[in-house]
Amino acid sequence: MKKKPSRQYRWQQKQIALNRCARCGAERTHYAILCDACHIADRIRQQERSGSRPWQKGKRGRPPIVPLPEKKAALL
Numbered sequence: 001m002k003k004k005p006s007r008q009y010r011w012q013q014k015q016i017a018l019n020r021c022a023r024c025g026a027e028r029t030h031y032a033i034l035c036d037a038c039h040i041a042d043r044i045r046q047q048e049r050s051g052s053r054p055w056q057k058g059k060r061g062r063p064p065i066v067p068l069p070e071k072k073a074a075l076l
Contacts, residue, residue: 030065040068 005013012022021028021035031039043064047054054068055061 036066040066044068 015022015025016033019028020026021038022033023038024035026035026037028035030036034042055063057063
């Protein structure tokens with residue numbers, strides 16, 4: 001028997017269809033599911049968890065679509 005999707009999941013799918021952030025409901029620009037603010041917060045949280053440093057020009061890796069804010073990049 002198939003379970004009914006949760007209220008949160010239905011709200012997220014509705015926001016994605018309306019071109020809004022699935023987490024906070026703000027307008028999306030660059031990313032598929034999250035707005036810039038939520039996506040940057042996720043990136044900062046993952047960098048802290050894994051112990052990695054933010055991207056730097058001239059170093060390895062591809063630059064992010066939306067760069068980290070200067071204050072947050074300096075803290076890491």
